[in-house]
Amino acid sequence: MARLVLPCKGAGLARTGLLGLVSSAPLQVTNRVSFLENSAKNIYRYRRFLTSEALCRRNCRFSYPSLSRAKQANRLICSVATESLKNPVEESKMDTPKEIFLKDYKRPDYYFDTVDLRFSLGEEKTIVSSKITVFPRIEGSSPPLVLDGHDIKLVSICVNGKELKEGEYLLDSRHLTLLSPPSGSFTLEIVNEIHPEKNTSLEGLYKSSGNFCTQCEAEGFRNITFYQDRPDIMAKYTCRIEADKSLYPVLLSNGNLIEQGDLEGGRHYALWEDPFKKPCYLFALVAGQLESRDDTFITRSGRKVSLRIWTPAQDVPKTAHAMYSLKAAMKWDEDVFGLEYDLDLFNIVAVPDFNMGAMENKSLNIFNSKLVLASPETATDADYAAILGVIGHEYFHNWTGNRVTCRDWFQLSLKEGLTVFRDQEFSSDLGSRTVKRIADVSKLRNYQFPQDAGPMAHPVRPHSYIKMDNFYTGKLFFT
Known part of the structure; x- marks a missing residue:
């Protein structure tokens, strides 16, 4: 994954690079920006958090035969805001930063086998229906099942076809908890309402420039529906998307396209199936004029x-x-x-x-x-x-990250570090290995070394984090 990017003029030599994930500068950041870096072979990942709206352009001189040069067009991107919450007092308590420790990792009490999603995309609201096959890690046990959810309106919840009543579940601004799930495998059906057109966090499902789009890494799926939003929950997904055909002629999701057709009222649908198990952070949906x-x-x-x-x-x-x-x-x-x-x-x-x-x-x-x-x-x-x-x-990443993925987010550097190595080798083989290595070392000296000498220094695999987004730092790209 690579975070937001794009160049800006800076002092001295302009550098354009592609780093693998570069993130968190000061902790007190409010806006998120990633810049493009050409790391180890024309690819770098970027991910950085800066206080203002866009920063930095890196221009790694790459010798790439027979490609014409033109004046570089610098671009700037950014700004991430969050919608105000209905109950500030309650939310401020819920949002108090909580440190997550590697040593506290526990396997989930429940796993998901299949996830069937249905999206009815609308201009004022979107209805999401999920049908999940759930099974306990320990057969016969039935601890509470805690699902993550944020900025979601619950419409209904059913277990094995029976709708749950108040008192059989707990709902707050961050979680939906089933108090007494069945002791064996069961089917969980949830219908909820979301508002992508108002989603300015750009996490989960959002609408911008007339298109619906998703971004679920690291913890955006909880903005779409109630789910165990963690990378060790692997399931097979199907996704049916319904939308106005004139406004959203293209409907895309993961996997292979199984079926598509027209519906009444000028709407149409597409059914997608991904035959391989994946964590929810790899779910994607796009709908629009493309x-x-x-x-x-x-x-x-x-x-x-x-x-x-x-x-x-x-x-x-x-x-x-x-x-x-x-x-x-x-x-x-x-x-x-x-x-x-x-x-x-x-x-x-x-x-x-x-x-x-x-x-x-x-x-x-x-x-x-x-x-x-x-x-x-x-x-x-x-x-x-x-x-x-x-x-x-x-x-x-199709193999190093998707088919073989993380147990928890502390292992982020494994999937990113290995994939950065692979893209560096790819760029070296198709271009100049020497030039690529020089560019990589230059990035280390100019960005990684200053970070390691500053307040953001930490091991490649930290022992704890407070906010997952701040986990994406330059150290991930040079391991």
Whole structure:
């Protein structure tokens, strides 16, 4: 995953880089910004928190043959606010920072096997229905089941088809608790209402520039529906999306497209199925006015994979290099690591107002347009190199991060560090290994060393954290 990015003019030499995740500067930050860095081979991940609205441009001079250079277009992105809460007194108590310790990790009392989601997207509200197959970790036990949830209106909750009444569950601003679940496996059905059009946190499901989009890493899924929002809860997902066809002709989610069709009242639907278990932070949904560049890739076992890069219509001509980068990454991962793509379809969505740099959702990667679009008239060599690296990075997560994922968020550096190494090797093989190494060392000296000498210094795997977002620091990218 890569967080929000984008360059700004800074003193001295401009540097453009792609780091893997760079985050948390001062703890007292209010706005979140990530900058793009070209790390170890044209790709870096970025994630940083700064107090103002956008900062920093890095320009790593990359020798990338036969790509024209143009004046770099600097961009700026940011601002993350949160909607005011209805009960400030109650919420202030609930939001008091609580330190999370690695030593306190406990396995969940319940696991989820399958998750069937239904979204009815609307202009004033969205209805989310979930049907979850639940089973206890210890057969015969029935401790309370605690689900995470934030800014969600509960409509109904049923266990094995029977609607629960007040007194059989507890609901507060952060959790939904089933007090006495059945002692064996059971089906949990929840219907809730959310308001993506008012979601200014840009976590969970939100609406911007007429499109619905999701961002669930690290803890955004709890803004969509009630769930055990932790990476060690792995389940198989299906997702049915319903929306107005004229406003949202494209409906995307994880996995393979199983079915689609028209409904009454000018609406339509799409049903998606992801056959591989995944944690909820990898769930994704996109709905809007988009067009695609289409291509195919033949895997080494002979399977045909459909590739699509979705953007607003005017940006499709600028996606040729991104498609080349995706196919190059797929081939390289097969040749070097023996890892073949495991689904029939791979989608990339690039929109200008995605506040993370890029996200590796299973089979539906979502990017900020800056990391996908390029044309010889406006892009520099560094821009082309950055796109190659970031496209590769998010694709490589399909195995190192998605199919093989974290037990808890303290293991974030494992999936990110390994994937950064893979994208660095990819960029080195397709470009200049020497130039890439020089760029990486330069980033270490200019950013990692100052962090290690400052108040944000910490082990690669800290013993505790207060807010998960502050866990994404530069140290993750150079391990």
